[in-house]
Amino acid sequence: MYTVLVAENEPWVLKGIVKMVEEAGEEFQVVGACSNGEEAWNQIRDVWPMLLITDIMMPEMDGLTLCGKINEHRLPIVSVIISGYDNFQYAQKAMTYGVSEYLLKPVRFELLKESLNRSKEKLESLKDLNGYVVKFQALLDNRQALPAKLALQKQVELIQSVLSMNDYRKSLRISLLHIFDRKLRMLLDECDIDYPDIPAIDVADGEGVVPYYKAMLEKWYLSRSGIAKSSMPAIIEQSCRYIKENYKEDITLTDMAERANFSVSHFSALFKKHTGTSLINYVNGLKIEEAKKLLLSTSYSVSEITEIVGFSTTPYFSRVFKTTVGLSPLEYRKRMDS
Known part of the structure:
Protein backbone atom coordinates (compact mmCIF):
# COMPACT_ATOMS: atom_id res chain seq x y z
CA MET A 1 0.00 0.00 0.00
CA LEU A 126 10.81 3.86 0.79
CA LYS A 127 8.48 1.30 2.37
CA ASP A 128 10.73 0.21 5.23
CA LEU A 129 11.79 3.74 6.08
CA ASN A 130 8.21 5.04 5.97
CA GLY A 131 6.99 2.21 8.19
CA TYR A 132 9.43 3.13 10.94
CA VAL A 133 8.55 6.83 10.74
CA VAL A 134 4.79 6.12 10.93
CA LYS A 135 5.35 3.94 14.04
CA PHE A 136 7.50 6.66 15.61
CA GLN A 137 4.79 9.27 14.97
CA ALA A 138 2.00 7.03 16.31
CA LEU A 139 3.90 6.59 19.56
CA LEU A 140 4.60 10.32 19.83
CA ASP A 141 0.88 10.95 19.45
CA ASN A 142 0.25 8.07 21.89
CA ARG A 143 -2.83 7.11 19.88
CA GLN A 144 -3.34 3.99 21.99
CA ALA A 145 -3.40 6.09 25.20
CA LEU A 146 -0.55 4.12 26.77
CA PRO A 147 0.90 5.12 30.15
CA ALA A 148 3.80 7.51 29.53
CA LYS A 149 6.33 4.98 30.87
CA LEU A 150 5.15 2.29 28.44
CA ALA A 151 4.99 4.69 25.48
CA LEU A 152 8.56 5.79 26.22
CA GLN A 153 9.68 2.17 26.50
CA LYS A 154 8.18 1.35 23.08
CA GLN A 155 9.89 4.41 21.55
CA VAL A 156 13.25 3.33 22.95
CA GLU A 157 12.70 -0.20 21.62
CA LEU A 158 11.98 1.30 18.19
CA ILE A 159 15.23 3.29 18.32
CA GLN A 160 17.13 0.15 19.34
CA SER A 161 15.63 -1.80 16.43
CA VAL A 162 16.88 0.91 14.06
CA LEU A 163 20.36 0.77 15.60
CA SER A 164 20.43 -3.02 15.19
CA MET A 165 20.10 -2.78 11.39
CA ASN A 166 22.89 -4.50 9.48
CA ASP A 167 25.77 -2.43 8.16
CA TYR A 168 24.54 -2.75 4.57
CA ARG A 169 21.49 -0.72 5.70
CA LYS A 170 23.62 1.95 7.33
CA SER A 171 22.27 4.76 5.12
CA LEU A 172 18.69 3.79 6.05
CA ARG A 173 19.62 3.69 9.73
CA ILE A 174 21.20 7.14 9.64
CA SER A 175 18.30 8.61 7.63
CA LEU A 176 15.78 7.35 10.19
CA LEU A 177 17.72 8.68 13.15
CA HIS A 178 18.03 12.09 11.50
CA ILE A 179 14.27 12.17 10.77
CA PHE A 180 13.45 11.18 14.37
CA ASP A 181 15.81 13.86 15.68
CA ARG A 182 14.37 16.64 13.49
CA LYS A 183 10.82 15.58 14.34
CA LEU A 184 11.47 15.67 18.08
CA ARG A 185 13.25 19.02 17.96
CA MET A 186 10.50 20.54 15.82
CA LEU A 187 7.80 19.21 18.14
CA LEU A 188 9.52 20.44 21.30
CA ASP A 189 10.17 23.85 19.74
CA GLU A 190 6.55 24.22 18.57
CA CYS A 191 5.32 23.49 22.09
CA ASP A 192 7.90 25.81 23.76
CA ILE A 193 9.56 22.94 25.60
CA ASP A 194 13.18 23.76 26.48
CA TYR A 195 15.93 21.16 26.18
CA PRO A 196 19.28 23.06 26.53
CA ASP A 197 20.42 20.53 29.11
CA ILE A 198 20.50 17.77 26.47
CA PRO A 199 23.71 18.04 24.41
CA ALA A 200 23.41 17.34 20.69
CA ILE A 201 25.07 14.21 19.36
CA ASP A 202 26.10 12.79 16.02
CA VAL A 203 23.35 10.23 15.40
CA ALA A 204 25.57 8.51 12.83
CA ASP A 205 28.10 7.71 15.55
CA GLY A 206 25.90 5.21 17.38
CA GLU A 207 27.36 5.76 20.84
CA GLY A 208 25.05 7.72 23.11
CA VAL A 209 22.12 7.52 20.67
CA VAL A 210 19.72 5.68 22.99
CA PRO A 211 20.37 7.90 26.06
CA TYR A 212 19.99 10.99 23.86
CA TYR A 213 16.63 9.98 22.42
CA LYS A 214 15.43 8.75 25.80
CA ALA A 215 16.21 12.15 27.34
CA MET A 216 14.46 14.00 24.49
CA LEU A 217 11.42 11.72 24.64
CA GLU A 218 11.19 12.12 28.41
CA LYS A 219 10.92 15.88 27.86
CA TRP A 220 7.97 15.29 25.54
CA TYR A 221 6.09 12.77 27.67
CA LEU A 222 6.62 14.75 30.89
CA SER A 223 5.32 17.88 29.19
CA ARG A 224 2.12 16.02 28.23
CA SER A 225 1.20 15.49 31.89
CA GLY A 226 1.83 19.17 32.60
CA ILE A 227 -0.34 20.32 29.72
CA ALA A 228 -3.46 18.78 31.26
CA LYS A 229 -2.96 20.87 34.39
CA SER A 230 -2.33 24.15 32.58
CA SER A 231 -5.05 26.48 31.43
CA MET A 232 -6.11 26.10 27.81
CA PRO A 233 -6.59 29.31 25.78
CA ALA A 234 -10.24 30.12 25.12
CA ILE A 235 -9.73 29.96 21.36
CA ILE A 236 -8.43 26.36 21.57
CA GLU A 237 -11.29 25.38 23.89
CA GLN A 238 -13.75 26.85 21.37
CA SER A 239 -11.99 25.02 18.54
CA CYS A 240 -12.19 21.70 20.41
CA ARG A 241 -15.91 22.21 21.09
CA TYR A 242 -16.51 23.00 17.44
CA ILE A 243 -14.59 19.91 16.32
CA LYS A 244 -16.50 17.64 18.72
CA GLU A 245 -19.78 18.93 17.29
CA ASN A 246 -18.68 18.71 13.65
CA TYR A 247 -15.98 16.03 13.44
CA LYS A 248 -17.93 14.01 10.86
CA GLU A 249 -17.61 16.93 8.43
CA ASP A 250 -14.57 17.84 6.37
CA ILE A 251 -12.60 19.84 8.96
CA THR A 252 -9.29 21.24 7.71
CA LEU A 253 -6.43 22.98 9.46
CA THR A 254 -6.88 25.99 7.18
CA ASP A 255 -10.57 26.32 8.06
CA MET A 256 -9.88 26.10 11.80
CA ALA A 257 -7.04 28.61 11.57
CA GLU A 258 -9.32 31.05 9.75
CA ARG A 259 -12.03 30.59 12.40
CA ALA A 260 -9.46 31.46 15.05
CA ASN A 261 -8.06 34.34 12.95
CA PHE A 262 -4.58 32.79 13.13
CA SER A 263 -2.10 31.72 10.51
CA VAL A 264 -2.06 27.99 9.73
CA SER A 265 1.36 27.47 11.31
CA HIS A 266 0.51 29.44 14.49
CA PHE A 267 -2.81 27.67 15.01
CA SER A 268 -1.21 24.28 14.38
CA ALA A 269 1.54 24.92 16.95
CA LEU A 270 -0.92 26.29 19.54
CA PHE A 271 -3.30 23.36 19.04
CA LYS A 272 -0.50 20.81 19.46
CA LYS A 273 0.82 22.58 22.54
CA HIS A 274 -2.51 22.50 24.39
CA THR A 275 -4.02 19.23 23.17
CA GLY A 276 -0.84 17.19 22.83
CA THR A 277 -1.61 16.15 19.26
CA SER A 278 -2.18 17.49 15.76
CA LEU A 279 -5.57 18.58 14.46
CA ILE A 280 -5.88 15.64 12.06
CA ASN A 281 -5.12 13.11 14.81
CA TYR A 282 -7.52 14.85 17.20
CA VAL A 283 -10.31 14.65 14.63
CA ASN A 284 -9.49 11.05 13.75
CA GLY A 285 -9.49 10.14 17.43
CA LEU A 286 -13.09 11.35 17.79
CA LYS A 287 -14.08 9.43 14.66
CA ILE A 288 -12.47 6.24 15.97
CA GLU A 289 -14.29 6.51 19.31
CA GLU A 290 -17.61 6.84 17.49
CA ALA A 291 -16.67 3.94 15.19
CA LYS A 292 -15.94 1.73 18.22
CA LYS A 293 -19.43 2.43 19.58
CA LEU A 294 -21.03 1.61 16.24
CA LEU A 295 -19.04 -1.62 15.88
CA LEU A 296 -20.34 -2.83 19.24
CA SER A 297 -23.91 -1.52 19.16
CA THR A 298 -24.92 -2.01 15.50
CA SER A 299 -24.58 -4.52 12.69
CA TYR A 300 -23.31 -1.89 10.23
CA SER A 301 -20.55 -3.04 7.90
CA VAL A 302 -17.10 -1.49 8.07
CA SER A 303 -17.76 0.43 4.83
CA GLU A 304 -21.03 1.80 6.26
CA ILE A 305 -19.29 2.91 9.45
CA THR A 306 -16.56 4.52 7.35
CA GLU A 307 -19.17 6.75 5.75
CA ILE A 308 -21.08 7.45 8.98
CA VAL A 309 -18.06 8.70 10.93
CA GLY A 310 -16.68 10.68 8.00
CA PHE A 311 -13.57 8.88 6.71
CA SER A 312 -12.87 9.29 3.01
CA THR A 313 -12.21 5.59 2.23
CA THR A 314 -12.59 2.24 4.01
CA PRO A 315 -8.86 1.31 3.69
CA TYR A 316 -7.90 4.64 5.29
CA PHE A 317 -10.42 4.14 8.11
CA SER A 318 -9.13 0.60 8.73
CA ARG A 319 -5.52 1.80 8.78
CA VAL A 320 -6.21 4.59 11.29
CA PHE A 321 -8.35 2.26 13.41
CA LYS A 322 -5.62 -0.39 13.61
CA THR A 323 -2.95 2.21 14.39
CA THR A 324 -5.10 3.63 17.18
CA VAL A 325 -6.70 0.52 18.66
CA GLY A 326 -4.14 -2.12 17.74
CA LEU A 327 -6.76 -4.24 15.94
CA SER A 328 -8.65 -4.00 12.67
CA PRO A 329 -12.33 -2.93 12.97
CA LEU A 330 -13.56 -6.50 12.41
CA GLU A 331 -11.03 -7.97 14.86
CA TYR A 332 -12.15 -5.41 17.43
CA ARG A 333 -15.83 -6.30 16.94
CA LYS A 334 -15.11 -10.04 17.13
CA ARG A 335 -12.98 -9.85 20.28
CA MET A 336 -15.34 -7.51 22.11
CA ASP A 337 -18.33 -9.72 21.23
CA SER A 338 -16.66 -12.93 22.38
Whole structure:
Protein backbone atom coordinates (compact mmCIF):
# COMPACT_ATOMS: atom_id res chain seq x y z
CA MET A 1 0.00 0.00 0.00
CA TYR A 2 1.24 3.49 -0.92
CA THR A 3 -0.16 6.38 1.11
CA VAL A 4 -0.85 9.62 -0.77
CA LEU A 5 -1.34 13.27 0.22
CA VAL A 6 -2.91 15.65 -2.32
CA ALA A 7 -2.44 19.44 -2.15
CA GLU A 8 -4.45 21.64 -4.53
CA ASN A 9 -6.12 25.01 -3.87
CA GLU A 10 -9.01 24.62 -6.35
CA PRO A 11 -11.65 22.50 -4.54
CA TRP A 12 -13.11 20.83 -7.64
CA VAL A 13 -9.63 19.95 -8.96
CA LEU A 14 -8.64 18.61 -5.52
CA LYS A 15 -11.68 16.32 -5.39
CA GLY A 16 -11.01 15.18 -8.94
CA ILE A 17 -7.39 14.25 -8.23
CA VAL A 18 -8.32 12.40 -5.03
CA LYS A 19 -10.92 10.41 -6.96
CA MET A 20 -8.46 9.60 -9.76
CA VAL A 21 -5.83 8.39 -7.28
CA GLU A 22 -8.36 6.14 -5.56
CA GLU A 23 -9.41 4.71 -8.93
CA ALA A 24 -5.82 4.21 -10.09
CA GLY A 25 -5.44 1.05 -8.02
CA GLU A 26 -6.09 -0.40 -4.57
CA GLU A 27 -2.43 -0.02 -3.65
CA PHE A 28 -2.79 3.80 -3.66
CA GLN A 29 -4.55 5.20 -0.61
CA VAL A 30 -5.28 8.89 -0.07
CA VAL A 31 -4.59 9.76 3.59
CA GLY A 32 -4.96 13.52 3.33
CA ALA A 33 -6.14 16.35 1.11
CA CYS A 34 -5.48 20.04 1.66
CA SER A 35 -5.78 23.38 -0.12
CA ASN A 36 -2.42 25.07 0.48
CA GLY A 37 1.25 24.33 0.98
CA GLU A 38 1.41 25.35 4.64
CA GLU A 39 -1.31 22.89 5.58
CA ALA A 40 0.32 20.22 3.42
CA TRP A 41 3.63 20.70 5.25
CA ASN A 42 1.87 20.27 8.59
CA GLN A 43 0.01 17.16 7.42
CA ILE A 44 3.16 15.61 5.99
CA ARG A 45 4.77 15.68 9.45
CA ASP A 46 1.70 14.08 11.02
CA VAL A 47 0.51 11.41 8.58
CA TRP A 48 3.83 10.77 6.77
CA PRO A 49 2.57 9.95 3.27
CA MET A 50 4.79 8.07 0.87
CA LEU A 51 3.66 10.11 -2.13
CA LEU A 52 2.80 13.81 -2.47
CA ILE A 53 0.80 15.16 -5.40
CA THR A 54 0.89 18.96 -5.30
CA ASP A 55 -0.18 21.90 -7.40
CA ILE A 56 2.71 24.23 -8.16
CA MET A 57 0.77 27.46 -7.43
CA MET A 58 -0.94 27.59 -4.00
CA PRO A 59 -1.48 30.16 -1.25
CA GLU A 60 0.55 30.21 2.00
CA MET A 61 3.29 28.06 0.43
CA ASP A 62 3.64 27.10 -3.24
CA GLY A 63 4.30 23.58 -4.47
CA LEU A 64 7.94 24.16 -5.37
CA THR A 65 8.72 25.54 -1.92
CA LEU A 66 6.93 22.56 -0.39
CA CYS A 67 9.00 20.12 -2.45
CA GLY A 68 12.11 22.10 -1.52
CA LYS A 69 11.38 21.63 2.19
CA ILE A 70 10.83 17.90 1.68
CA ASN A 71 14.19 17.71 -0.11
CA GLU A 72 15.93 19.85 2.54
CA HIS A 73 14.68 17.63 5.39
CA ARG A 74 15.38 14.45 3.38
CA LEU A 75 11.92 13.09 4.02
CA PRO A 76 11.04 9.67 2.57
CA ILE A 77 8.46 11.04 0.12
CA VAL A 78 8.07 10.81 -3.65
CA SER A 79 6.76 14.08 -5.07
CA VAL A 80 4.62 14.69 -8.16
CA ILE A 81 3.95 18.28 -9.29
CA ILE A 82 0.86 19.35 -11.21
CA SER A 83 1.13 22.68 -12.99
CA GLY A 84 -0.87 24.93 -15.26
CA TYR A 85 2.42 26.29 -16.59
CA ASP A 86 4.52 24.61 -19.27
CA ASN A 87 7.59 26.38 -17.93
CA PHE A 88 11.06 24.87 -18.32
CA GLN A 89 12.47 26.81 -15.35
CA TYR A 90 9.75 25.43 -13.06
CA ALA A 91 10.42 21.91 -14.29
CA GLN A 92 14.18 22.37 -13.92
CA LYS A 93 13.78 23.64 -10.35
CA ALA A 94 11.50 20.71 -9.55
CA MET A 95 14.18 18.29 -10.77
CA THR A 96 16.76 19.79 -8.38
CA TYR A 97 14.34 19.00 -5.54
CA GLY A 98 14.07 15.37 -6.65
CA VAL A 99 10.49 15.67 -7.94
CA SER A 100 9.53 12.43 -9.67
CA GLU A 101 6.95 13.71 -12.18
CA TYR A 102 5.85 17.08 -13.62
CA LEU A 103 2.32 16.92 -15.04
CA LEU A 104 0.41 19.67 -16.84
CA LYS A 105 -3.21 20.67 -16.21
CA PRO A 106 -5.81 19.61 -17.01
CA VAL A 107 -4.74 16.28 -15.58
CA ARG A 108 -6.04 13.26 -17.49
CA PHE A 109 -6.67 10.04 -15.60
CA GLU A 110 -4.53 7.94 -17.96
CA LEU A 111 -1.50 10.23 -17.51
CA LEU A 112 -1.85 10.39 -13.75
CA LYS A 113 -2.18 6.62 -13.52
CA GLU A 114 0.92 6.15 -15.67
CA SER A 115 2.77 8.60 -13.42
CA LEU A 116 1.73 6.72 -10.29
CA ASN A 117 2.81 3.41 -11.82
CA ARG A 118 6.19 4.86 -12.77
CA SER A 119 6.63 5.94 -9.15
CA LYS A 120 6.14 2.43 -7.75
CA GLU A 121 9.82 1.50 -7.85
CA LYS A 122 10.77 4.56 -5.79
CA LEU A 123 7.84 3.98 -3.44
CA GLU A 124 8.90 0.39 -2.84
CA SER A 125 12.38 1.57 -1.84
CA LEU A 126 10.81 3.86 0.79
CA LYS A 127 8.48 1.30 2.37
CA ASP A 128 10.73 0.21 5.23
CA LEU A 129 11.79 3.74 6.08
CA ASN A 130 8.21 5.04 5.97
CA GLY A 131 6.99 2.21 8.19
CA TYR A 132 9.43 3.13 10.94
CA VAL A 133 8.55 6.83 10.74
CA VAL A 134 4.79 6.12 10.93
CA LYS A 135 5.35 3.94 14.04
CA PHE A 136 7.50 6.66 15.61
CA GLN A 137 4.79 9.27 14.97
CA ALA A 138 2.00 7.03 16.31
CA LEU A 139 3.90 6.59 19.56
CA LEU A 140 4.60 10.32 19.83
CA ASP A 141 0.88 10.95 19.45
CA ASN A 142 0.25 8.07 21.89
CA ARG A 143 -2.83 7.11 19.88
CA GLN A 144 -3.34 3.99 21.99
CA ALA A 145 -3.40 6.09 25.20
CA LEU A 146 -0.55 4.12 26.77
CA PRO A 147 0.90 5.12 30.15
CA ALA A 148 3.80 7.51 29.53
CA LYS A 149 6.33 4.98 30.87
CA LEU A 150 5.15 2.29 28.44
CA ALA A 151 4.99 4.69 25.48
CA LEU A 152 8.56 5.79 26.22
CA GLN A 153 9.68 2.17 26.50
CA LYS A 154 8.18 1.35 23.08
CA GLN A 155 9.89 4.41 21.55
CA VAL A 156 13.25 3.33 22.95
CA GLU A 157 12.70 -0.20 21.62
CA LEU A 158 11.98 1.30 18.19
CA ILE A 159 15.23 3.29 18.32
CA GLN A 160 17.13 0.15 19.34
CA SER A 161 15.63 -1.80 16.43
CA VAL A 162 16.88 0.91 14.06
CA LEU A 163 20.36 0.77 15.60
CA SER A 164 20.43 -3.02 15.19
CA MET A 165 20.10 -2.78 11.39
CA ASN A 166 22.89 -4.50 9.48
CA ASP A 167 25.77 -2.43 8.16
CA TYR A 168 24.54 -2.75 4.57
CA ARG A 169 21.49 -0.72 5.70
CA LYS A 170 23.62 1.95 7.33
CA SER A 171 22.27 4.76 5.12
CA LEU A 172 18.69 3.79 6.05
CA ARG A 173 19.62 3.69 9.73
CA ILE A 174 21.20 7.14 9.64
CA SER A 175 18.30 8.61 7.63
CA LEU A 176 15.78 7.35 10.19
CA LEU A 177 17.72 8.68 13.15
CA HIS A 178 18.03 12.09 11.50
CA ILE A 179 14.27 12.17 10.77
CA PHE A 180 13.45 11.18 14.37
CA ASP A 181 15.81 13.86 15.68
CA ARG A 182 14.37 16.64 13.49
CA LYS A 183 10.82 15.58 14.34
CA LEU A 184 11.47 15.67 18.08
CA ARG A 185 13.25 19.02 17.96
CA MET A 186 10.50 20.54 15.82
CA LEU A 187 7.80 19.21 18.14
CA LEU A 188 9.52 20.44 21.30
CA ASP A 189 10.17 23.85 19.74
CA GLU A 190 6.55 24.22 18.57
CA CYS A 191 5.32 23.49 22.09
CA ASP A 192 7.90 25.81 23.76
CA ILE A 193 9.56 22.94 25.60
CA ASP A 194 13.18 23.76 26.48
CA TYR A 195 15.93 21.16 26.18
CA PRO A 196 19.28 23.06 26.53
CA ASP A 197 20.42 20.53 29.11
CA ILE A 198 20.50 17.77 26.47
CA PRO A 199 23.71 18.04 24.41
CA ALA A 200 23.41 17.34 20.69
CA ILE A 201 25.07 14.21 19.36
CA ASP A 202 26.10 12.79 16.02
CA VAL A 203 23.35 10.23 15.40
CA ALA A 204 25.57 8.51 12.83
CA ASP A 205 28.10 7.71 15.55
CA GLY A 206 25.90 5.21 17.38
CA GLU A 207 27.36 5.76 20.84
CA GLY A 208 25.05 7.72 23.11
CA VAL A 209 22.12 7.52 20.67
CA VAL A 210 19.72 5.68 22.99
CA PRO A 211 20.37 7.90 26.06
CA TYR A 212 19.99 10.99 23.86
CA TYR A 213 16.63 9.98 22.42
CA LYS A 214 15.43 8.75 25.80
CA ALA A 215 16.21 12.15 27.34
CA MET A 216 14.46 14.00 24.49
CA LEU A 217 11.42 11.72 24.64
CA GLU A 218 11.19 12.12 28.41
CA LYS A 219 10.92 15.88 27.86
CA TRP A 220 7.97 15.29 25.54
CA TYR A 221 6.09 12.77 27.67
CA LEU A 222 6.62 14.75 30.89
CA SER A 223 5.32 17.88 29.19
CA ARG A 224 2.12 16.02 28.23
CA SER A 225 1.20 15.49 31.89
CA GLY A 226 1.83 19.17 32.60
CA ILE A 227 -0.34 20.32 29.72
CA ALA A 228 -3.46 18.78 31.26
CA LYS A 229 -2.96 20.87 34.39
CA SER A 230 -2.33 24.15 32.58
CA SER A 231 -5.05 26.48 31.43
CA MET A 232 -6.11 26.10 27.81
CA PRO A 233 -6.59 29.31 25.78
CA ALA A 234 -10.24 30.12 25.12
CA ILE A 235 -9.73 29.96 21.36
CA ILE A 236 -8.43 26.36 21.57
CA GLU A 237 -11.29 25.38 23.89
CA GLN A 238 -13.75 26.85 21.37
CA SER A 239 -11.99 25.02 18.54
CA CYS A 240 -12.19 21.70 20.41
CA ARG A 241 -15.91 22.21 21.09
CA TYR A 242 -16.51 23.00 17.44
CA ILE A 243 -14.59 19.91 16.32
CA LYS A 244 -16.50 17.64 18.72
CA GLU A 245 -19.78 18.93 17.29
CA ASN A 246 -18.68 18.71 13.65
CA TYR A 247 -15.98 16.03 13.44
CA LYS A 248 -17.93 14.01 10.86
CA GLU A 249 -17.61 16.93 8.43
CA ASP A 250 -14.57 17.84 6.37
CA ILE A 251 -12.60 19.84 8.96
CA THR A 252 -9.29 21.24 7.71
CA LEU A 253 -6.43 22.98 9.46
CA THR A 254 -6.88 25.99 7.18
CA ASP A 255 -10.57 26.32 8.06
CA MET A 256 -9.88 26.10 11.80
CA ALA A 257 -7.04 28.61 11.57
CA GLU A 258 -9.32 31.05 9.75
CA ARG A 259 -12.03 30.59 12.40
CA ALA A 260 -9.46 31.46 15.05
CA ASN A 261 -8.06 34.34 12.95
CA PHE A 262 -4.58 32.79 13.13
CA SER A 263 -2.10 31.72 10.51
CA VAL A 264 -2.06 27.99 9.73
CA SER A 265 1.36 27.47 11.31
CA HIS A 266 0.51 29.44 14.49
CA PHE A 267 -2.81 27.67 15.01
CA SER A 268 -1.21 24.28 14.38
CA ALA A 269 1.54 24.92 16.95
CA LEU A 270 -0.92 26.29 19.54
CA PHE A 271 -3.30 23.36 19.04
CA LYS A 272 -0.50 20.81 19.46
CA LYS A 273 0.82 22.58 22.54
CA HIS A 274 -2.51 22.50 24.39
CA THR A 275 -4.02 19.23 23.17
CA GLY A 276 -0.84 17.19 22.83
CA THR A 277 -1.61 16.15 19.26
CA SER A 278 -2.18 17.49 15.76
CA LEU A 279 -5.57 18.58 14.46
CA ILE A 280 -5.88 15.64 12.06
CA ASN A 281 -5.12 13.11 14.81
CA TYR A 282 -7.52 14.85 17.20
CA VAL A 283 -10.31 14.65 14.63
CA ASN A 284 -9.49 11.05 13.75
CA GLY A 285 -9.49 10.14 17.43
CA LEU A 286 -13.09 11.35 17.79
CA LYS A 287 -14.08 9.43 14.66
CA ILE A 288 -12.47 6.24 15.97
CA GLU A 289 -14.29 6.51 19.31
CA GLU A 290 -17.61 6.84 17.49
CA ALA A 291 -16.67 3.94 15.19
CA LYS A 292 -15.94 1.73 18.22
CA LYS A 293 -19.43 2.43 19.58
CA LEU A 294 -21.03 1.61 16.24
CA LEU A 295 -19.04 -1.62 15.88
CA LEU A 296 -20.34 -2.83 19.24
CA SER A 297 -23.91 -1.52 19.16
CA THR A 298 -24.92 -2.01 15.50
CA SER A 299 -24.58 -4.52 12.69
CA TYR A 300 -23.31 -1.89 10.23
CA SER A 301 -20.55 -3.04 7.90
CA VAL A 302 -17.10 -1.49 8.07
CA SER A 303 -17.76 0.43 4.83
CA GLU A 304 -21.03 1.80 6.26
CA ILE A 305 -19.29 2.91 9.45
CA THR A 306 -16.56 4.52 7.35
CA GLU A 307 -19.17 6.75 5.75
CA ILE A 308 -21.08 7.45 8.98
CA VAL A 309 -18.06 8.70 10.93
CA GLY A 310 -16.68 10.68 8.00
CA PHE A 311 -13.57 8.88 6.71
CA SER A 312 -12.87 9.29 3.01
CA THR A 313 -12.21 5.59 2.23
CA THR A 314 -12.59 2.24 4.01
CA PRO A 315 -8.86 1.31 3.69
CA TYR A 316 -7.90 4.64 5.29
CA PHE A 317 -10.42 4.14 8.11
CA SER A 318 -9.13 0.60 8.73
CA ARG A 319 -5.52 1.80 8.78
CA VAL A 320 -6.21 4.59 11.29
CA PHE A 321 -8.35 2.26 13.41
CA LYS A 322 -5.62 -0.39 13.61
CA THR A 323 -2.95 2.21 14.39
CA THR A 324 -5.10 3.63 17.18
CA VAL A 325 -6.70 0.52 18.66
CA GLY A 326 -4.14 -2.12 17.74
CA LEU A 327 -6.76 -4.24 15.94
CA SER A 328 -8.65 -4.00 12.67
CA PRO A 329 -12.33 -2.93 12.97
CA LEU A 330 -13.56 -6.50 12.41
CA GLU A 331 -11.03 -7.97 14.86
CA TYR A 332 -12.15 -5.41 17.43
CA ARG A 333 -15.83 -6.30 16.94
CA LYS A 334 -15.11 -10.04 17.13
CA ARG A 335 -12.98 -9.85 20.28
CA MET A 336 -15.34 -7.51 22.11
CA ASP A 337 -18.33 -9.72 21.23
CA SER A 338 -16.66 -12.93 22.38
